Amino acid sequence: MRPPRDPSAGLLALLGMALGLALLLIPLLWVRALGLAAYIAKRLG
Secondary structure, eight states, rough: OOOOOOHHHHHHHHHHHHHHHHHHHHHHHHHHHHHHHHHHHHOOO
């Protein structure tokens, strides 16, 4: 078993990746939700 280089560095990289993914996905989810809301509003009249 080799010792980990720096656990905090790996954690930071993981956090950065998660943050990047969230920043990419949140606008898509907003567009999805807004489109769905507009569609429902149109259907209801």
